[in-house]
Amino acid sequence: MRIAFGLMLLLAIVGVSCTSTPASETRSNGEGDVLAITLITPEGHTNPGPAAQSAYPIEEIMPTEYPEITVVAPSGEIDLAQLTPLPPGTAEREMPEPGRPGASESVELGRLIRAIATDLSAITGLTPDEIAFVSATPVVWPDGGLGCPPAGTSYVELQVEGLLVKMAANNQTYTYHTEGMSRFVNCRDGQPVSSGSVPVP
Numbered sequence: 001m002r003i004a005f006g007l008m009l010l011l012a013i014v015g016v017s018c019t020s021t022p023a024s025e026t027r028s029n030g031e032g033d034v035l036a037i038t039l040i041t042p043e044g045h046t047n048p049g050p051a052a053q054s055a056y057p058i059e060e061i062m063p064t065e066y067p068e069i070t071v072v073a074p075s076g077e078i079d080l081a082q083l084t085p086l087p088p089g090t091a092e093r094e095m096p097e098p099g100r101p102g103a104s105e106s107v108e109l110g111r112l113i114r115a116i117a118t119d120l121s122a123i124t125g126l127t128p129d130e131i132a133f134v135s136a137t138p139v140v141w142p143d144g145g146l147g148c149p150p151a152g153t154s155y156v157e158l159q160v161e162g163l164l165v166k167m168a169a170n171n172q173t174y175t176y177h178t179e180g181m182s183r184f185v186n187c188r189d190g191q192p193v194s195s196g197s198v199p200v201p
Contacts, residue, residue: 105181108181108198109136109181111181111198111199111201112163112165112178112181112184112198113133113136113165114128115184115196115197115198115199116165116167116176116184116186116196117131117133117167119184119186119194119196120167120169120174120186122194123174123186123193123194124169124170126169126170130169131167131168131169132167132168132169133165133167133168134166134167134168134173135165135166136163136164136165136166137163137164137165138161138162138163139161139162139163139164139177140159140160140161140162141159141160141161141162141177141179142157142159143155143156143157143158143159143160144156144158144160144179146160146162146177146178146179146183146185146187147177147187148177148185148187148190148191148192149192150191150192151191160179160180161179161180162177162178162179162180163176163177163178163181164176164177164178165177165178165184174186174188175187175188181198182197182198183195183196183197183198184196184197184198
């Protein structure tokens with residue numbers, strides 16, 4: 001019984017293997033010793049060949065060459081004239097300081113005139129508001145005497161830049177010699193009548 005059962009089982013296995021779909025078929029090419037093998041694939045599937053590649057190869061998507069870019073960091077200060085050329089015949093101009101042009105000089109001149117008006121009010125007995133400013137002319141004085149030295153006083157010959165200021169009060173003109181915008185002398189007939197300095201703000 002056991003021998004008969006074993007034979008039946010062996011025959012069943014051999015029969016199943018003979019009826020299954022072969023993975024491949026072999027055919028003779030007519031020479032007898034070389035076989036051609038044809039692969040059989042399931043239905044609905046194809047065997048991709050060498051020509052079946054992606055429609056968009058990576059080599060075509062990704063660039064293969066990049067331009068060479070060299071960035072050099074500037075050293076020191078940059079000359080803007082090299083970046084933006086000036087039109088022909090245009091001279092280079094320096095940028096003005098922030099604020100209104102000439103504002104600092106106007107403020108200093110205003111302080112000087114107020115100080116002179118205060119000095120002249122003590123001489124004339126008028127209020128500073130009753131004294132009028134006439135003119136201010138730049139002058140270079142020959143020395144510290146400002147062109148109106150006291151009698152018997154000598155100064156080192158050193159030029160001093162200043163102003164010749166004229167004021168009006170009681171229908172009269174008064175002349176002041178200044179050292180810059182800081183010191184002044186009321187000069188009459190070449191002699192100092194009064195003197196003073198501009199208060200520091």
